Amino acid sequence: MFYCLRFLVISVALLFCLLLTACSSGPSKLEAGAAIDVMNKSMAKELGAMFGADEVELDKIPHVKVSDMKCSKIGDDTYDCTVLAILDGETSQERLRFTKLDEKWRATRIK
Numbered sequence: 001m002f003y004c005l006r007f008l009v010i011s012v013a014l015l016f017c018l019l020l021t022a023c024s025s026g027p028s029k030l031e032a033g034a035a036i037d038v039m040n041k042s043m044a045k046e047l048g049a050m051f052g053a054d055e056v057e058l059d060k061i062p063h064v065k066v067s068d069m070k071c072s073k074i075g076d077d078t079y080d081c082t083v084l085a086i087l088d089g090e091t092s093q094e095r096l097r098f099t100k101l102d103e104k105w106r107a108t109r110i111k
Helices: 002-023 029-050
Strands: 065-075 078-087 090-101 104-109
Touching (some): 029 078, 029 090, 029 104, 065 090
Antiparallel strands (some): 065 078, 078 090
16 A cells, blocks of 8 residues: 555655646747748748738748757746758758747747
8 A cells, every 4th residue: 555655655746746847848849830931931921011912822831840959947938949951952050039928939049
């Protein structure tokens, strides 16, 4: 009985630590890729409007796959990250700021 109770207490403590870590972490690779896709589509709309395009085919903008990223927390739900991204088979490295707003990650380029 003592061992079962001990196991239960340790399991709950580990689960609690895991939940705390998940709450304070930056975006996952999948979330970062989705945020970069939104940023790229927004930029395509802006560039299209600047050059007089009536409509930009957003569905033809390729999806970004994040292969690696390193982030540092700079504020509440805000992270500066170096992202290694793959777009159309080409790998590039970018510095991006991710901010969580309305439960979604938003990406902006850092100059």
